[in-house]
Amino acid sequence: MITLELLEPIFREVFDNPDIVLNRGMSSDDIDNWDSLTHMNLVVAIELRFKVKFALGELKMLKNVGEMLDLINRKMAR
């Protein structure tokens, strides 16, 4: 099971900000530079770290940390 603590280092690296502390409700409005491009960087970094693969068409809809976490866990459970 992937938790917020496991996601945190990836967020910190992608957004180049060591102070990020995640919670489920966080979205692109709460983190500087979380735009459509860094969003894709984030998603691919998660794919590489947890060995999951997202469908391209579902990436745009994922803009909230909680949703992202749930989807990763659903994928890992398969």
Place this chain on the structure above:
Amino acid sequence: MLFNSFVFMLIFLPVTLVGYFFFNGLRLTMAARVWLLFASLFFYGWWDIRYLPLIMGSILFNYTIGGLLAEAHLPRKKAVSQNAIFITGLAVNILLLVWFKYMDFFVTTVNGVAHTSLPLMRIVLPLGISFFTITQIAFLVDAKEGLVEERDFLNYALFVTFFPHLLAGPILHHKEMMPQFDRLRNKVVGWRNIYLGLILFFIGLFKKVLIADQFATWATPGFDTATSLNFFEAWLASLSYTFQLYFDFSGYSDMAIGIGWMFSIQLPVNFNSPYKACSIIDFWKRWHITLTNFVTTYLYTPILRSFGRITFGVSLSAIFLSMLISGFWHGAGWTFILWGGMHGVALAVNHLWIKRKMKMPRLLAWLITFNFVNLAFVFFRARSLQSAIKVVEGMSGANGIILHKSLRQVNFLKMLGVKFDKAWLDGINGSDRAWVYSLLALIFVVFCKNSIQLIDSVKLDWKHFAFLLILAFCGLININQVSEFLYFQF
């Protein structure tokens, strides 16, 4: 058939609209959708009936391949064949585009490099092929990845052909479109939607025939006929094109979205005041938004994945490659590749800037962004590299600075080496109107609300109704000659 033609506005659109809601009113929803599909194909065939089989073939092919891919997700099917089906589907779409759009570019390039004299194919580019190819490629990718649930053929065919977006976008995603053709509340006449749709349509028409077509009268001679341009001619030619393209393409998008509303179908917004952007990253969030979304999702991300690691350098390379491909998608020529490459480099510099946490005054940031966009559009517009260089040369001042002779008495200008001539703007067939209009357009795009923001404040009162009538009147009386939209050529 063009949106800015009488046959479209006075016959095609009303007849299609009445027919659609007539069938829906009788609860013949299937007949209504068939009617809309027939109307859309008629709209496409009006331009050249020979290309109708092409688009119909493309739809049938992609629908079939998409179906096979979606079924391959069922557990009993083998996954091996899925890749083969997908690659075949992708290859056929790309080959179709290459054949109709890029053959002569490749022949010319081979002739240039290998000193051969292979004959050019001179294939006519079927309208909208770039658009209906990439929307369907996205459909295939999603089908392969298990995201296609809706499989109704009529909805699929409508998603591809629905006439407002068919020729030049906005670029649609099947997931946001197909369910809309089924939604029940979309099937009753929405008077408010029709009213708002008409206003947006006529705002778009106004932008096209009163603004874009006016700027074209200066951009076209400047780029295509003048042999050399002085400083002001070159700047006004490039600015005229920058404004022409924006008002033409955003006008088209407004008209498309407006028509969509009349049918109670929501098309995505494509422009959000792009010339207000204070960085290139910001510009691409505001310009041709549906293309930016497509490129980010279906081009940038697969490229990023293919590197197998994420570093800052990898991300910048992926951005550059995506922009290069996106440039080439716009047109078969080195000028388009160069345009894409310029934006790729600018985006990379912008990301580097952010990473270094550097700041810049807002006004300076806007000035650099706007001028970069304007300079890059010179390459986008020019028919050849030589013609682009001619304009850039003029903009640099290499051909001298000439002002109207009435300013001859200003000593300060003389000291700067400015020359004076009555024919100071003859290279662009221009008069004082050229610079006055450019200045007004600049103020307008930087300080005014855009059409989508404007429509938010529209009410059902006499003031707004009068606004609609004036807009419609101005647009309609100015359609003296029907001119094509710029994005039809891409």
